[in-house]
Amino acid sequence: MKNNGFDETRKALTQAPDKTAPRAVPRRVGDPSLIRHVIYVIKENRTYDQVLGDLKQGDGDPSLVLFGRPVTPNHHALAETFVLFDNCYADAEVSADGHNWSTAAVATDYTQKLWPATYSGRNRSYDFQGSSSAPAPRAGYLWEQAAQHRLTYRVYGEFFDFTSKPPDVRPAPFAKALQGHLSPAYAGYDLSVTDQTRVDAWQAEFEDFVRRGTMPRLMILSLPNDHTAGTRERFPTPKAMAADNDLALGRIVEIVSRSPVWKETAIFVIEDDAQNGPDHVDAHRTVCLVASPYARRGFVDHTMYSTVSMLRTMELILGLAPMSQFDAAATPMVAAFTDTPNLAPYRVLRPQQSLTERNTAHAYRARDSQALALDRADEANEEMLNAILWGAIKGPSVPMPKAKTAFRSPPGRDDDD
Secondary structure, three states, X not given: OOOOOXXXXXXXXXXXXXXXXXXXXXXXXXOOEOOOEEEEEEEOOOEHHHHHOOOOOOOOOHHHOOXXXXXXXXXXXXXXXXXXXXXXXXXXXXXXXXXXXXXXXXXXXXXXXXXXXXXXXXXOOOOOOOOOOXXXXXXXXXXXXXXXXXXXXXXXXXXXXXXXXXXXXXXXXXXXXXXXXXXXXXXXXXXXXOHHHHXXXXXXXXXXXXXXXXXOOEEEEEOOHHHXXXXXXXXXXXXXXXXXXXXXXXXXXXXXXXXXXXXXXXEEEEEOOOOOOOOOOOOOEXXXXXXXXXXXXXXXXXXXXXXXHHHHXXXXXXXXXXXXXXXXXXOOOHHHEOOOOOOOOOOOOOOOOXXXXXXXXXXXXXXXXXXXXXXXXOOOXXXXXXXXXXXXXXXXXXXXXXXXXXXXXXXXXXXXX
């Protein structure tokens, strides 16, 4: 445990930090940071190539792009303005473990062993985001760590009661430390609600916090509409939903960057999982973004990171100990930050793609999309949804590549054996 650094949680709670100069990302838990506020945005289900594969400065495959610059101009601009991460991976497979990895740096044995039964429709309810106490990890979730360390925090749309809706969104029955900290006006996972509506609710609270000087140290936001509803009739088209998600993200960064708290804020963005989508490196490689005065400008970071690397970075900034052996051993995103701030604000871009474009009854595989389970994140058959998105955007005559993994079968053995 000592050799691998897994005792860092224990050490962080007992040793007094040295008197060191503040850095954007401290090297040890408890050392001072130049950043005071962390905003963490968790999105749904895109691989790197699906969104950023057209950026020539990164390791991308343009042939796999589904939601390119006309659809996601803010994702592209944020990656170009700040840091492009082209070697960052989701630690999860689906939302059941994804929202646990993204907020707890681990998915417990209960979650890992039982989510396949839930997703295969074998009469198991979805209980992985606070609907049961069983999946909860020993150290709890990121907001519980903040509570234990007396940090102010506000959560938007994560671990909410699935039966509740704005203006009365409530925490999930077994979610701890969220009562009074979960925004009641912010919709959780509900594909009938636009991400613009979510950002409107968040903006109202954010501006009130800034006005009163009570900006929380930690904000966690669910921004789910890049999941899409496939080609389900009367829902926005996949590109329209991705554009809605992109504009919402751009608005968040612009609003923060034009506020008084920008000078000591860092925004982190990641997908909870990559939904096993097309990517020429690995089906887990995903979209990771940072925005901050302390983020390096125009930098391409090829360092291998994953979900827990991002969590590790936020923990170091906030002075929180690791939650599991995974974030304790993770490489923090130190290379992506500088200690010299650039306070230039971000200007949101409007997608060329219409946000109101709707699927019709004649859309590609609209009937199959109608049958997909879309009431919970990732309950839909991922292979079918991926195939629908590919065919709807690329055309049914273009074959969709198989999901790729960096792990290869032994010589002479086919990957399908």
